[in-house]
Amino acid sequence: MVAEYGAPESPLSQSHTRMSLAQSLRDNVVYATGYLSGRSTGFPSSLSDVYAVLVSRLTTLVSLPLPFLSFLAFPFFGGYSATISIAFFWLTWQAAILSYGQLTIEFYGTLIARLCFLIPALAFLAFDCAIPSLSNGIKSRGREHSPIGLGREKLAAVAGIAIANVLLGVFLQCAIELLLTKVLHVKSVLRITSVVLPWNVLKDVAKGFAIRGVVHYVLHRYVAHTYESPIRTWHLEWQHSIKLPFSLVAAYDHPANYLLLHWLPAFIPAYLLRFHVLTWCTFLGLASLEELFVSSGYAVLPSSILLVGMAHRCDEHFSSVQEDANIGNYGRWGVLDFVCGTTCSRGGDVADDVQDEAEKHNVRSRARNAVKGAKSGAKGKTRAR
Numbered sequence: 001m002v003a004e005y006g007a008p009e010s011p012l013s014q015s016h017t018r019m020s021l022a023q024s025l026r027d028n029v030v031y032a033t034g035y036l037s038g039r040s041t042g043f044p045s046s047l048s049d050v051y052a053v054l055v056s057r058l059t060t061l062v063s064l065p066l067p068f069l070s071f072l073a074f075p076f077f078g079g080y081s082a083t084i085s086i087a088f089f090w091l092t093w094q095a096a097i098l099s100y101g102q103l104t105i106e107f108y109g110t111l112i113a114r115l116c117f118l119i120p121a122l123a124f125l126a127f128d129c130a131i132p133s134l135s136n137g138i139k140s141r142g143r144e145h146s147p148i149g150l151g152r153e154k155l156a157a158v159a160g161i162a163i164a165n166v167l168l169g170v171f172l173q174c175a176i177e178l179l180l181t182k183v184l185h186v187k188s189v190l191r192i193t194s195v196v197l198p199w200n201v202l203k204d205v206a207k208g209f210a211i212r213g214v215v216h217y218v219l220h221r222y223v224a225h226t227y228e229s230p231i232r233t234w235h236l237e238w239q240h241s242i243k244l245p246f247s248l249v250a251a252y253d254h255p256a257n258y259l260l261l262h263w264l265p266a267f268i269p270a271y272l273l274r275f276h277v278l279t280w281c282t283f284l285g286l287a288s289l290e291e292l293f294v295s296s297g298y299a300v301l302p303s304s305i306l307l308v309g310m311a312h313r314c315d316e317h318f319s320s321v322q323e324d325a326n327i328g329n330y331g332r333w334g335v336l337d338f339v340c341g342t343t344c345s346r347g348g349d350v351a352d353d354v355q356d357e358a359e360k361h362n363v364r365s366r367a368r369n370a371v372k373g374a375k376s377g378a379k380g381k382t383r384a385r
Contacts, residue, residue: 106173106174106188106192109281110284114166114284117250117288117292118163118251121250124292125159125247128246129147129148139297141297141315145315150242158248161251162248162251162252165251168259169258169259169263172259173189177189189267189270190270190275190277191274191276192276196279205279205282208273208283209283209286209287211265211268212266212332213332213333213335214336215268216262216332217336217337219265225321230256231254238257239252239257240318240322244315244318245296245297245314246295247291247293247295266287270283290307290332294307294310295311295314296311297311313337314329316328320344326345327344328344329342
């Protein structure tokens with residue numbers, strides 16, 4: 001007969017239950033032991049194993065950019081060469097996706113793009129400290145711009161916090177992608193499976209820089225400098241504790257400020273336009289180089305038309321904050337400062353930069369000579385007929 005509900009179990013039933021629990025516990029212990037022992041065999045157990053793992057990781061870093069390099073190559077060829085280049089890019093890209101996965105490609109691509117800022121910035125700092133006489137000669141304000149005056153401890157703190165902030169931005173992006181794809185099971189921020197064409201990359205990069213410029217200007221002007229808030233206090237106490245910038249200062253700020261003022265303006269256009277991962281790497285790489293040169297303090301820069309004026313306005317922004325008078329130059333390109341009237345009075349605006357560059361290269365005289373040459377050539381052809 002079946003025992004009534006609520007009746008106590010018999011000693012035989014209790015013994016059977018305890019045996020079942022013990023057997024289940026033993027099974028779990030055996031499984032966990034086997035799993036851990038299996039995982040432990042994958043850990044390097046000698047120096048040669050460690051070397052092999054490092055070489056494998058470095059090979060991954062080297063092989064990941066290959067599809068991007070082939071992607072950049074085919075716009076310079078025509079006809080069959082372009083077709084072959086596109087086919088090679090598509091095959092290589094699909095192989096990379098299948099081999100590494102979307103998040104791996106996005107992580108390494110983002111990291112490499114940000115290393116375009118970190119590694120040269122650290123090299124610039126080492127150059128400034130190792131050969132100050134030569135460095136001061138190419139700084140826009142000479143010895144005043146040298147970072148040596150900050151002292152060894154301050155420079156170490158600036159370098160450590162800048163590196164930590166850059167890595168924080170990379171890992172935050174990966175965390176967001178993991179949350180969206182693995183937890184919420186929705187689309188990722190970046191696209192990766194489809195093939196993107198070079199002109200679409202250029203178009204999206206231009207849109208991305210425009211959106212990034214507007215967002216950065218608004219946040220930098222109103223949140224970091226106008227209204228009282230912890231962000232403003234941290235910004236003044238951290239980044240603006242440096243009188244004049246050098247490259248690493250672009251990433252030296254309170255972590256919350258760095259994410260708000262630097263990481264977020266770059267991430268918003270990627271989210272709004274849903275960049276392809278190649279577009280994102282191109283955009284982030286160019287933005288990293290912009291930060292590197294504009295905050296470097298050097299007077300000799302790759303682009304004398306844009307970067308020199310941007311670097312000069314960045315220096316004037318830091319100087320205006322130190323003097324606590326006529327604070328301006330909040331934007332990166334200077335266009336919004338020119339439109340909104342927030343250009344520092346001592347420094348020129350973006351229109352002055354273009355005019356100075358035109359006068360330096362005698363654009364007007366060259367244009368007149370070109371027109372005269374075209375007219376004389378046309379008259380010569382008419383007479384010959």
